[in-house]
Amino acid sequence: MKALSDEEARALLSHCGMGRLGCVVDGEPYVVPINYVFDGGSIYSHSLPGRKIEVLRAHRRACLQVDRIKSDFDWRSVIAYGDFEEIHAPNDRRSILGKLLARFPLLTPVESVTVSDAEPTSIVFRIRVDRITGVGEG
């Protein structure tokens, strides 16, 4: 097992599009799969109101773990750490939802409408990444 270079770690983070968001609630870990886009500085995603958003609002520190596992001897795993921030400005919401929609065309109609109407039906957020680590084999 070896550490990935910062460039290798960032490349995997840009490539994946789906990862596991790690949060902390009352000292207990909470992990859920999310779709996201990474622009080199932040991880952007969106969610309907629910447990994930409640947890992140209560404890902003989060991480996103992504991996590419070809076999037990050929794999990479990266963790990006950062603070949760909600995006409220309509223009920013529209821009981010547009990027998510471009990457994930199967977003629900409600969310497609949101891109044009900027209705706050879903929460748009970012994890402002301040540390990236990665390890791998093969």
Place this chain on the structure above:
Amino acid sequence: MKALSDEEARALLSHCGMGRLGCVVDGEPYVVPINYVFDGGSIYSHSLPGRKIEVLRAHRRACLQVDRIKSDFDWRSVIAYGDFEEIHAPNDRRSILGKLLARFPLLTPVESVTVSDAEPTSIVFRIRVDRITGVGEG
């Protein structure tokens, strides 16, 4: 999105064999992929000494997240929560490594040797599960 029944959640946990272990270190989440077996009560796995084990020793509360994602509209995700415990008794270590080896035949030769010799080259541990939640669509 709907909650899974306890039976559905346990079935996914038994089926997967690979999941993301969530831990907490200094108030920050830490997430890594692991192979495991689940016997209905505990999640068993093993690891060489390293960051994951240090983190779990310092803060025993952990979770394992597993999922089966067929599409954005057909997916399940389960989280099993519990406390980390190291397994020290040679007979127990041998038995658990045997189950892991049966499920994951590509475990390294070092670990295969460990099954017969019970040398403490790797750490054998369990997460004693006390809560399981699951959600899904489709």
